[in-house]
Amino acid sequence: MTVSAASLLTRMRTRRGLSMNAVAALAGVPASTISRIEAGKIEPTVAMLDRIATAIGFRLDAEVTESGTDAPFVAPLRRLAEGSPDARGAVLATFPIVAALAPVTRRAGVRRVELTVALPEALAALRSEDAGPVVSSLEAFASDVGVVRSFTPVVYVTDPKVVRSLRDVSRGSSTVMLLMPTTDNVRAFTREVDGVAMVSPEWGLLDALASPGRQADVARTVLEASLVRPETAVA
Incomplete structure (x- = not known):
């Protein structure tokens, strides 16, 4: 037919x-x-x-x-990069819809691991095994990994399934981190901040909105503040 x-x-x-x-x-x-x-x-x-x-x-x-990809993120982020400052608010206002199109837990290759150490220490371990970590979520939005702001931090790596420095979650896991495969789209929106590879703040906010539970609620609050004050960061 x-x-x-x-x-x-x-x-x-x-x-x-x-x-x-x-x-x-x-x-x-x-x-x-x-x-x-x-x-x-x-x-x-x-x-x-x-x-x-x-x-x-x-x-x-x-x-x-x-x-099952991050493809829905690309068009609004490009419009932010290429558009006028006056159009920023209208694009940001679509972020909750965009995030719902690519939930982090439903993307291909995602892996849930335990975060039992400080995030910088976990990133160092990932770098030691050449996993090429790229930080996302609220940490990327704030451009700071000194404090874990996310209920479920999101970190992109070359191949989540071969990471050995972090263990898969168990029943008693307190803090869960999501390892996501690094895509060409992620690479296009990655920059270095104080020696740490991070996605752009806008990509990080989308991943936070696309995260489960309370993290998405916090991200919506951050987004609302950003619509009023574009330079607002996570406190």
Whole structure:
């Protein structure tokens, strides 16, 4: 059975529970384009449909499937980098929606490990085995690893499954850290801060919003403060 672009886009949008305006904002296209595609008034190119699907966390295949990647983060972060300061607030306002499209616990290759030492010590151990750690979450937003601000810190490494310096979580684990595979997208938004590789503050905030439980709540509070005062950091 042939599936039209109109029905495919409608399925993806309703599955995410998004309005046409929200999809347009995430994909960086006019809302009228989304409306006209769904109404069958225009037939999008494969590139356009793929752009929209990627922006809301899907990949085009024989069927609509979860992408399980960080791809939804890229478009809003690029708009922040390339847009005017006046547009920053509108892009940041989409962050809770964007984060919900790429939950950290559902991305491919994620591994839960125990954090039984200070974060800098854990990072040193990861560097000693050439894991190439890149700090994310609230620590990256604050550009500081001196204090663990996250309930579940997020650190990207080359390959989580081969890390030996940190143990998998057990029933009695108090602090859990998520090891995520470093992707090309992560590399594109990585910088060095005081000798520590970190994702950009905006990527870190997205990962915090995409984290489970109380961490997402704290991140939403931080985001709200940032919308009022763009340079607000984690206290």
